[in-house]
Amino acid sequence: MRFMQWLHRWVSLILVVQVVLWLISGFFFALTGHQGMSGHQYMVPQKTFTELRKVAAKVDFEEIKQWFPNAHSVELVSVAGVGQYQVTLPDDVIYIDANTGDYWSTDEALATRLALLSYSGPGSVESVERVTGSNEVNGWTDPGFRINMADDLNTRIYVDMASAQVVEHRNTPWTIADWAFRLHFMDYSGGRSFNHLLIWSAGLLALWFSLSGLILLGRNLINGDFNPGRKKTWLEQFQQQGHPVASSCGGGGTCGLCKVTLKGDNLPEPNDSETALLNRDELNAGVRLSCQHKVSTAYSVELADKAVSDTRLTLVNKRQLTPSIVELTFTSPGNLTYHAGQFMQFRIPHLNEVLIRHYSMATRPDLNKLVFNVRQMTSPQEGVPPGVGSNYLCHLEVGANVDATGPFGDFQLTEQNNNTQVFIGGGAGIAPLRSLIQAEQAKQQPRHSVFFYGARNEDELCYRDEFEAYDGVAYTPVLSETTKADGWSGKTGFIHEAALAWLANENLNAVDVYVCGPPPMLKATLKALTDIGINRSRIRFDDFGI
Numbered sequence: 001m002r003f004m005q006w007l008h009r010w011v012s013l014i015l016v017v018q019v020v021l022w023l024i025s026g027f028f029f030a031l032t033g034h035q036g037m038s039g040h041q042y043m044v045p046q047k048t049f050t051e052l053r054k055v056a057a058k059v060d061f062e063e064i065k066q067w068f069p070n071a072h073s074v075e076l077v078s079v080a081g082v083g084q085y086q087v088t089l090p091d092d093v094i095y096i097d098a099n100t101g102d103y104w105s106t107d108e109a110l111a112t113r114l115a116l117l118s119y120s121g122p123g124s125v126e127s128v129e130r131v132t133g134s135n136e137v138n139g140w141t142d143p144g145f146r147i148n149m150a151d152d153l154n155t156r157i158y159v160d161m162a163s164a165q166v167v168e169h170r171n172t173p174w175t176i177a178d179w180a181f182r183l184h185f186m187d188y189s190g191g192r193s194f195n196h197l198l199i200w201s202a203g204l205l206a207l208w209f210s211l212s213g214l215i216l217l218g219r220n221l222i223n224g225d226f227n228p229g230r231k232k233t234w235l236e237q238f239q240q241q242g243h244p245v246a247s248s249c250g251g252g253g254t255c256g257l258c259k260v261t262l263k264g265d266n267l268p269e270p271n272d273s274e275t276a277l278l279n280r281d282e283l284n285a286g287v288r289l290s291c292q293h294k295v296s297t298a299y300s301v302e303l304a305d306k307a308v309s310d311t312r313l314t315l316v317n318k319r320q321l322t323p324s325i326v327e328l329t330f331t332s333p334g335n336l337t338y339h340a341g342q343f344m345q346f347r348i349p350h351l352n353e354v355l356i357r358h359y360s361m362a363t364r365p366d367l368n369k370l371v372f373n374v375r376q377m378t379s380p381q382e383g384v385p386p387g388v389g390s391n392y393l394c395h396l397e398v399g400a401n402v403d404a405t406g407p408f409g410d411f412q413l414t415e416q417n418n419n420t421q422v423f424i425g426g427g428a429g430i431a432p433l434r435s436l437i438q439a440e441q442a443k444q445q446p447r448h449s450v451f452f453y454g455a456r457n458e459d460e461l462c463y464r465d466e467f468e469a470y471d472g473v474a475y476t477p478v479l480s481e482t483t484k485a486d487g488w489s490g491k492t493g494f495i496h497e498a499a500l501a502w503l504a505n506e507n508l509n510a511v512d513v514y515v516c517g518p519p520p521m522l523k524a525t526l527k528a529l530t531d532i533g534i535n536r537s538r539i540r541f542d543d544f545g546i
């Protein structure tokens with residue numbers, strides 16, 4: 001159901017974009033009309049510019065018929081006063097010069113003359129080009145001429161060399177209409193057809209969208225979501241009462257941030273979202289997602305993060321940590337306290353709304369400052385804005401304020417034991433891991449720690465000197481876009497593969513593993529760790545709170 005919800009949302013986005021294109025292009029068609037889109041505004045109807053009078057042919061009609069005994073028809077026509085035999089064969093039409101008996105060939109002067117005979121506009125000939133077919137004339141691939149007219153519509157006239165036919169008139173309104181046609185019929189290859197794979201796929205997507213919408217609607221009806229008297233979820237109740245609860249999916253059951261602990265004898269069974277997002281120990285301890293359960297008096301509920309509060313942070317330092325990551329240091333009025341590995345929920349003003357973004361603290365808690373690592377998101381493609389939240393934060397000036405709520409999260413160090421602490425991270429996932437490693441190393445008896453950190457290249461290795469300087473941390477950077485040929489003598493490839501190679505020689509019952517990084521890396525690492533048999537209760541992860 002979660003996957004259906006997710007897919008339904010993304011398919012709806014694609015379909016909405018296409019519906020907008022249909023509306024715009026359809027509106028354009030209605031306003032422009034057929035004549036306005038044809039490209040024939042200055043075209044004389046074919047019959048009136050073809051000179052139909054008979055001409056004196058030097059090559060006899062009967063002779064031509066003998067040359068082509070299987071011809072369906074042979075017709076003598078006048079091309080600007082010169083005789084031309086049009087011979088229709090079973091699979092072709094050929095054109096013979098009635099004066100010479102040779103295959104017809106149109107020269108530039110004749111092409112220009114024929115173009116002018118077909119033209120009724122105010123312009124004169126601007127230029128003549130030899131072409132072989134044109135993507136402006138569907139299906140025409142033969143040699144010919146393009147006569148460009150100097151007029152208000154930028155008229156182009158195409159003349160076929162072998163037949164001396166005026167193939168088409170094109171102009172600027174036609175070009176605009178052609179693009180509207182492509183958008184309307186999703187015909188981006190220019191095949192002038194609405195019977196193609198893309199439109200079939202769109203049809204199937206629309207069908208899937210409708211069916212999944214009906215299924216989701218049915219589920220909402222069964223849940224009583226449209227009933228004005230329906231019970232609220234715990235998440236809605238807490239939010240209405242002003243209790244801060246982390247959430248980035250708006251109650252959709254996909255982010256896993258809205259954890260609460262239920263206490264009592266009649267706890268509701270975990271649903272699919274909870275079994276996917278919470279581990280067995282959490283479920284056994286009564287942890288549930290507050291967005292997934294209606295308010296009930298059958299049990300009591302404890303917020304996971306009781307020390308959460310709203311706060312206004314002031315930026316006191318900003319530095320470029322790596323080419324893609326900016327380090328921001330804030331102070332908070334009451335020296336906000338937190339546990340290593342926790343995150344804050346930032347409120348980012350954007351247009352007329354407030355966006356919620358989550359960032360983990362990147363230092364141990366006792367330093368009286370809040371340090372965050374923000375990856376500067378670039379625009380995925382031209383015209384698409386870069387990440388709104390990261391861009392906003394990276395462009396704050398020292399002294400600026402930003403509102404936040406927190407701290408949240410239970411990505412924290414395990415209780416003291418003798419296990420090796422294994423940290424695996426990539427990219428901006430360094431932040432909570434660094435906080436955890438610093439906290440571990442600040443203990444009187446720090447546990448032995450191993451840190452595998454993945455980055456694209458050497459320049460992206462955040463805090464490298466710091467990790468290399470720790471006596472109690474075996475630091476292993478792994479680069480994914482660098483090879484030995486680049487002068488790098490360390491490990492290369494995927495971070496989870498390097499970690500797995502090391503774990504292969506370890507006692508898997510004597511490790512606590514912490515993972516944080518971009519979603520694909522996180523997913524691959526968690527799968528690899530469970531595949532080799534590490535108990536889920538020994539694995540802690542943070543999915544950036546996204």
Ligand code: FES
Pocket residue numbers: 235246247248249250251252253254255256257258289290291292
């Ligand atoms: S709010 Fe996202 S899972 Fe509950």
